[in-house]
Amino acid sequence: MMRMLRQLWQGVEGLSAWLRMVAVLVAFTIVIGGMIWQRMRLLQTGREVIVPMRPVDPRDLFRGHYALLNYDFSRIETSRVRDFDQLRNNGGRSAFSPSGTIFVVLRKDPARPPFWAFSHALLKPPEKLGREEVFLRCKRSWFGARAIFVNCGIERFYAPKERALKLERELRGRWRFDRNRGRMVPEEGARVPGVILRVNARGEAAIAGLYVDGKRILVDGLL
Template sequence: MITKRTLIWPLLGAVALAQSAALFDMVYARDRLLKTGREITLAVRPLDPRDIFRGDYVTLGYDISTLKKSSTETDPDFNGVSPGSVAYVTLKGAPGGDWTVTHVGSRYPSEVASDEVVLKGRVKYVWNAGNDPEMTIQVRYGIENYFVPEGTGRALEDKVRSHKIEAVVAVAADGTAALKGLIVDGERHEDPPLL
């Protein structure tokens, strides 16, 4: 006779297996992005030194994070953008390695040139929303925090404040980005978390 007690163990096993598979998939997807994504470097500026729950880190700001409608080409339907909306930001590479924003939209562009890359982000803030040419949005790409071994965040932050720093970013074909590491005065630091 099958009782509730007999069914609970197989159900618990199935739930544990599903959770393990989901975690493995997240780690595998992140690892694949870091290994196979197109690598670009972005100039950064540090913002904050420590997160008590995850150890030392440096919070990074990017010029490509704050976009003004008057200086950026946008899709016509992008006027209704609101916090939490997805934004696809097209960057064009310059010969010196700098990347500048050329377009922002709510959908992945139909054509992307070989010297361009598209980053998928989420709108964090919107100022002067609507059709106002002074509309400004702030976008987060998921590459804003760089975690380092505990006890080394302050030293890296001091280096970042007084030296040239660039972020090494891996970008997938769908625009998903992951921070691979930092280049501080030509010295590459790579300590990316798996998630």
């Protein structure tokens, strides 16, 4: 075993140190470049979906330099997970591990254009979707007996300080805490802001901008 390791190391060491370092750095650059390329591509080619946004704490929205975003589908009742019972009966323990994938289906909301609303969720990838439907591939962060909390990678919005403060002023006062429902709800007559997402066929989503008072506040590019 040690002899094999030594032979392997001698082979590696036979290569120039510069060459090895450049190989490592190129690999690092490919990983980082890949992240950028994947996001840019998603933003350019993904289907646009606008979902209503609900802040975790509207009094202090931009805590630090990012806002924590909350959606209608951030907490899902188990009754709205279509294959929940089926999997509970047949799928075994693994299907119910606290962490794992959940597929959130969104449908265009004719009552509230241009928003898309949460339709239902699935623990297995959806086989068929309607024309006005998309799905998000999310992670279950934890679940109890009645609800599942999900994380879709679109829960943080970073903004420079001035912009963050401006946005916070604009968004403040649009929600109130509903004791009966135990969560933030929009104020009567207030226009609910939204988050513009780009979603690809695999269910990956990226934040493309914010939607406030009928205006699109788009996230600028790399420059």
